[in-house]
Amino acid sequence: xxxxxxxxxxxxxxxxxxxxxxxxxxxxxxxxxxxxxxxxxxxxxxxxxxxxxxxxxxxxxxxxxxxxxxxxxxxxxxxxxxxxxxxxxxxxxxxxxxxxxxxxxxxxxxxxxxxxxxxxxxxxxxxxxxxxxxxxxxxxxxxxxxxxxxxxxxxxxxxxxxxxxxxxxxxxxxxxxxxxxxxxxxxxxxxxxxxxxxxxxxxxxxxxxxxxxxxxxxxxxxxxxxxxxxxxxxxxxxxxxxxxxxxxxxxx
Amino acid sequence: xxxxxxxxxxxxxxxxxxxxxxxxxxxxxxxxxxxxxxxxxxxxxxxxxxxxxxxxxxxxxxxxxxxxxxxxxxxxxxxxxxxxxxxxxxxxxxxxxxxxxxxxxxxxxxxxxxxxxxxxxxxxxxxxxxxxxxxxxxxxxxxxxxxxxxxxxxxxxxxxxxxxxxxxxxxxxxxxxxxxxxxxxxxxxxxxxxxxxxxxxxxxxxxxxxxxxxxxxxxxxxxxxxxxxxxxxxxxxxxxxxxxxxxxxxxxxxxxxxxxxxxxxxxxxxxxxxx
Numbered sequence: 131x132x133x134x135x136x137x138x139x140x141x142x143x144x145x146x147x148x149x150x151x152x153x154x155x156x157x158x159x160x161x162x163x164x165x166x167x168x169x170x171x172x173x174x175x176x177x178x179x180x181x182x183x184x185x186x187x188x189x190x191x192x193x194x195x196x197x198x199x200x201x202x203x204x205x206x207x208x209x210x211x212x213x214x215x216x217x218x219x220x221x222x223x224x225x226x227x228x229x230x231x232x233x234x235x236x237x238x239x240x241x242x243x244x245x246x247x248x249x250x251x252x253x254x255x256x257x258x259x260x261x262x263x264x265x266x267x268x269x270x271x272x273x274x275x276x277x278x279x280x281x282x283x284x285x286x287x288x289x290x291x292x293x294x295x296x297x298x299x300x301x302x303x304x305x306x307x308x309x310x311x312x313x314x315x316x317x318x319x320x321x322x323x324x325x326x327x328x329x330x331x332x333x334x335x336x337x338x339x340x341x342x343x344x345x346x347x348x349x350x351x352x353x354x355x356x357x358x359x360x361x362x363x364x365x366x367x368x369x370x371x372x373x374x375x376x377x378x379x380x381x382x
Numbered sequence: 383x384x385x386x387x388x389x390x391x392x393x394x395x396x397x398x399x400x401x402x403x404x405x406x407x408x409x410x411x412x413x414x415x416x417x418x419x420x421x422x423x424x425x426x427x428x429x430x431x432x433x434x435x436x437x438x439x440x441x442x443x444x445x446x447x448x449x450x451x452x453x454x455x456x457x458x459x460x461x462x463x464x465x466x467x468x469x470x471x472x473x474x475x476x477x478x479x480x481x482x483x484x485x486x487x488x489x490x491x492x493x494x495x496x497x498x499x500x501x502x503x504x505x506x507x508x509x510x511x512x513x514x515x516x517x518x519x520x521x522x523x524x525x526x527x528x529x530x531x532x533x534x535x536x537x538x539x540x541x542x543x544x545x546x547x548x549x550x551x552x553x554x555x556x557x558x559x560x561x562x563x564x565x566x567x568x569x570x571x572x573x574x575x576x577x578x579x580x581x582x583x584x585x586x587x588x589x590x591x592x593x594x595x596x597x598x599x600x601x602x603x604x605x606x607x608x609x610x611x612x613x614x615x616x617x618x619x620x621x622x623x624x625x626x627x628x629x630x631x632x633x634x635x636x637x638x639x640x641x642x643x644x645x646x647x648x649x650x651x652x653x654x655x656x657x
Contacts, residue, residue, distance in 0.1 A: 277477040283448055284473045285496050286466065295496075299483040377482040378526025 164349050172350035182335060182351070189320065189332040190358070192248050196255025196316040201309055204260040208267025208308075209293070218268070228261045233319070237327050251323045251331065258319035259312040266308025270301030303370075303379060310366050317359060393424035393580045394445060394463075394548060398454035400605070401440050413605040414440045417454060420599070420608060422548075422582060427574055429583040429591035431637060432601030433645040438584045439476075441606065442552050445582065446473050458548065472546030472579075476553040480525040480533045480540075486512070487521040490539045497544075511539040514576070515569070531555075531562045535569070542573060549574075551583040555590065563587065564622045567594050571621060588641070592633040593625055600640045603647040610640055 131139070146166050152158045153165035164172075176182055211218045233254060240250035274297050282292040298305070324333025332351055339348035400416035415437035422428055422445075432438050443449040445456055447467045456463040458471065467473070481489050490511055494504045512518045515535045525533050534554055541549060551570070555563040567590060574581050585591050591598045598612045614633055616624060624630050 275477060275479075277475050277479045278481075280443075280448055280473070280475060281479050284446070284467050284471075285493050287496065291496070296481070299481065302483065376524050376526065378524070379482075 161345065164345055166353075168346065169349040169353045172346040173353050176347065176350050177354075182332065182354075185330065185332045185335050186354075188248065188330055189324065192251050192255065192331065193313075193317050193320045196252050196259060196320055197309075197313050199252070199256045200259035200263050200312040200316060203256075204263025204308065204312065205267050205305065207260070208264040208271070211264065212268055212271045225261060225265055233257045234323065234326065237323060241327070246329050248328075248330075251320055251328050254323040255316040255320045259315040262311035262315055263308040266304050266311065267301070270304030270308075271297060273304060274300040303373065303377065306366075306370060306373065310363075310370070313362060313366065317362075321355060391424040392421045393426075394422040394456070394458045394582075396420045396445070396451075396454065396456050399444060399451040399456060400453040401437065401444055401449060402452040415444070415606050416451075418607060422580055424580055425578055426596045427571075427581045427583070427594055428597050428599065429585055429595035430599045430601060431585060431588060431591045431641065432606055433603050433641060433647070434586070436601045436604050436644070437606030438586075438601060439552055441601075442473075442550050442582065442584050445548075446471055446550050448473075470547040471550065472541035472544050472548070473550045474534070474537050474541050474552065474554045476556045478525070478530070478533050478537075478557075480536045482525050485522050485524055486517055486528070486536050486539075489525065489536050490517075490543055493540060493544050507543040507545075508539075511543045514542070514573070515539045529562075531558050531566060534558070534566065538570070538573065542577070545577070546579055548580045548582070549577075551581065553584050553586065556586070563590060564593075564625070568621045570594060575618060588634050588637045589625065589630075592630055592637065593620075593622060598633075598637065600637060601644075603644045609644070612636060 149158075149163075150165045150167055153160060153163060211221060236257065237250055237254055240253050244250050244253070278296045278300055279292065282296050287295065320331075321333040321336075324331035325337045326333075328334050332355060336348055336351045336355075339345075339351060396418050398416070399418045401414045403412045403414055405411045418441065430438050430441060440449060444451050445458070445463070447456075447463045447465060450465050458468050461468065481492065484492065487508060490508045491504050494507060499507075509518070512521055515538060517532065517535060517539060520528060520532065525536060528536070538554070554570075555566050558566060570581070570583075571594060583591070583594060592614065595614055596616065598614065599608045600610045600612065601607065602609050612633065615629070
């Protein structure tokens with residue numbers, strides 16, 4: 131582990147220890163917040179009981195599907211818009227202000243169309259994440275060095291080969307930023323949609339535990355989501371650093 | 383100057399070539415080039431020097447088929463060049479055109495794989511080119527792990543493996559320091575002798591042109607035309623040590639004599655030229 135990594139670990143462990151101490155000595159009301167060690171033991175019990183297995187599968191499945199759709203369609207739309215400068219000029223203001231719109235307001239419309247299936251949550255996830263991918267794709271393609279297009283012509287490559295073999299790899303660091311943002315946005319929006327409106331999923335579970343004053347279950351579920359989010363983002367970050375190092379650029 | 387096997391045979395020719403960039407919003411059309419009439423001899427090393435913005439790179443791209451001339455014709459090996467880079471033409475650009483996501487080996491093999499060449503032949507050519515360019519020990523390295531000069535050598539190796547008959551070099555050493563440029567010049571001369579290819583070098587460095595070339599075309603300020611073509615008289619077996627010869631200084635001085643007024647003109651300082 132690097133020196134910075136060790137410092138990071140010490141900070142996290144110290145924060146958890148301080149929270150544990152504050153809960154144990156009564157500085158924090160246990161009806162408000164339980165000690166981290168109890169969150170962990172509750173989570174282990176909950177996982178062993180199998181009570182949340184279906185919710186885990188549903189929520190992570192929905193996040194994966196929303197991320198996948200956002201990345202694939204976001205990239206395709208970004209590619210198409212990049213090829214049409216006038217369309218891009220017309221759409222730029224929408225992209226710039228997109229995240230100022232509360233996308234959750236469309237959830238009732240989606241329920242009206244798709245019913246109480248997972249699809250409204252998937253679509254909320256996609257609606258939140260896809261624009262990040264579109265913007266990242268445009269950004270990445272803007273930064274493909276022009277000389278690569280000339281190299282492609284010297285090798286007499288067609289549009290498809292140029293895109294797949296030169297432009298995409300050249301834009302990859304920026305596209306990966308889009309993937310990272312899509313994962314985060316999809317994760318946050320899916321949990322939030324489940325929490326507020328959905329009949330199932332881990333977000334719904336947390337909302338129910340909260341409504342029933344079941345702190346142990348609520349914090350166990352929150353810890354689980356935090357752990358999943360940390361693992362996924364750490365993996366993406368590690369991959370990003372590895373790529374960036376190879377290409378001699380700063381991680382995105 | 384020693385003669386190449388097919389010396390004086392025309393390899394590429396330009397006849398009445400002009401290049402006009404069309405008008406854009408708020409700007410008039412710009413004639414960047416010409417008219418240019420010019421023959422490139424098979425196997426020669428020809429350098430083009432000229433003031434900034436005189437159309438040197440445009441000239442290279444027109445010869446390469448990367449740009450169409452507005453008027454006139456370009457011929458390479460007896461066939462017209464129009465809108466497509468002909469077989470047998472390799473181009474090395476000023477910008478770093480190495481692919482940062484590929485190793486040195488894969489960078490070098492890129493064009494060959496693109497052409498569908500069998501793997502064994504790709505390996506043979508790439509290993510040969512890497513050895514020739516002194517990159518054998520860096521085959522598995524990525525461009526980010528190399529210096530600017532080495533990255534440019536990767537780009538040259540990528541061109542070399544295609545065994546081009548005409549190599550177009552667009553200020554390939556422009557971003558390198560003076561010492562590295564001299565050494566890279568030696569490598570290009572070695573490459574030129576070994577391949578027997580015709581080389582056209584675009585450069586803004588008069589010493590580089592004087593050291594490397596059999597002939598040097600001096601271009602006017604925009605629209606670029608050849609004002610004079612200077613024969614250096616160097617032997618084919620030459621290297622950077624010729625910079626200490628008196629003739630080298632004479633050639634460089636003659637180039638500057640030609641270029642000074644044009645360079646001032648390109649900077650909008652024509653009055654100084656008249657003094």
